[in-house]
Amino acid sequence: MSSEAGKLFSYDMVDTPIHRLSGLTKLICFLFLTFAVMYSYDVRVILVVMVFSFVVLRVSRIKFSQIKLMVIYVAIFILTNMVLSFFFAPEFGVEIYGTRHVIRELWGDVALTQEQVLYQVTKQLKYASVIPLGMIFLLTTNPSEFASSLSRVGVHYKASFAVALTLRYFPDIQRDYRDISQAQQARGLDLSRKAKFVDRFKNALMIVVPLIFSSLDRIELISNAMDLRGFAKAKTRTWYTAKRFNRADYTAVILSGLIFLATISVSIFINQSRFYNPFI
DSSP: OOHHHHTSSSOOOOOSTTTTSOHHHHHHHHHHHHHHHHHOBOHHHHHHHHHHHHHHHHHTTOOHHHHHHHHHHHHHHHHHHHHHHHHHOTTHHHHHHSOOOEEEEEETTEEEEHHHHHHHHHHHHHHHHHHHHHHHHHHHOOHHHHHHHHHHTTOOHHHHHHHHHHHHHHHHHHHHHHHHHHHHHHTTOOOSTTSOHHHHHHHHHHHHHHHHHHHHHHHHHHHHHHHHTTTTSSSOOOOTTOOOOOHHHHHHHHHHHHHHHHHHHIIIIISSSSBOOTTO
């Protein structure tokens, strides 16, 4: 892959233990870990999963340049969600934990409480734990190999192929956006920070319109190519990138399954609730 393609938020061919896993294995592990984090509101469990996800991210040798844009969007989302959650429900943590320890009075009857801080920190850590897992799945999974894995477990090959095309579409639309943007700027369209926000917004729309039409042209081109090659005429098909499960795949699935079961066990037997309550 070229360095230019490696900057895109798409699959990058690197020889790591994570890349060598089957696409189906990574999907199962992603679902196990995501369900574990979404089910539990125990900050201790979430921190363990988050550390595990960052370790896997490091092992997969994903460059920051590949995920920089996504990290910025996620950070903005987390901060916005934190502010809005407190603004609309400043006492929700008190309702959950059943106690009220005031840190500081703010305005009127609104106060910053330890319960609300714990609830919001836990909630934001849930997002911070899941996002790296999604990045790992997208950046280390060959779309064609993933489609073949889905087909092997019973998913119809039409749906599997649609998933593969969707995963391949992300880098294509990013590449088209960059090309159209550079072409428009060469014609004098100002998208720099020197321009006013309203002007930048209007100029950005000048990129979106041709981007939509280029996407429609690509869809028509792919559809015609698939029709000419007789796609969907047969009930089954073979896959060039099919990959069998090996010992590493079974190990990864078992490990993620154990993490999921441990999370559920902590909630049921130790906390006796989805929420970890240190205030009782």
